[in-house]
Amino acid sequence: MIIKSLNIGKPKQEHFHGKEFLTGMCKKPVAGPLLLTKLGFDGDGVGDRKHHGGEDKAVCVYSLDHYAYWGSVLGIEMPGAAFGENLSVAGMHEEAVCIGEIYAIGTAVVQVSQPRQPCGTLAARYGRSDFVKLVADSGRTGFYFRVLTEGQVGAGDALALMERDPRGVSIAFANH
Secondary structure, three states, rough: OOOEEEEEOEEEEEEEEEEEEEEOOEEEOOOEEEEEEEEOOOOOOOOOOOOOOHHHHHHEEEEEHHHHHHHHHHHHOOOOOOOOOOOOOEEOOOOOOOOOOEEEEEEEEEEEEEEEOOOOHHHHHHOOOOHHHHHHHHHOOOOOEEEEEEEOOOOOOEEEEEEEOOOOOHHHHHHH
């Protein structure tokens, strides 16, 4: 389980298929390690604080393993950070990742807090009013980390499982 890309972006006005949104969804990869705090990465932000961000949604994680599937569904090549994720990872799937698991990444320690809920901004980005339902129904939602110990995190860092949650509630199970 490796961080393939660390992505950040400040909220700004974006135009998606004729509508305007204040969003931090269009994140860009950064080269060096960044400080990960209880509220997320330095230099990152969200446009809708009611539904995004906060301590239980400090880091959005999405598997690059899903990109080929979505590219075929949408008929496009998926851009980097296609789901507005902070961490584009490999080898972490919703069926295997459980809520409550604790991971070391860089010098930080994080805990899986909940599945990611697809939103209307994501649907607007790809011009598909049915995209929220497609993502939810597919189970390829991604998930969030809360930060237990702040530290430096960068692309290329491994995600080392430190502790499994004894309840074993996977992201996939929670999604269903």
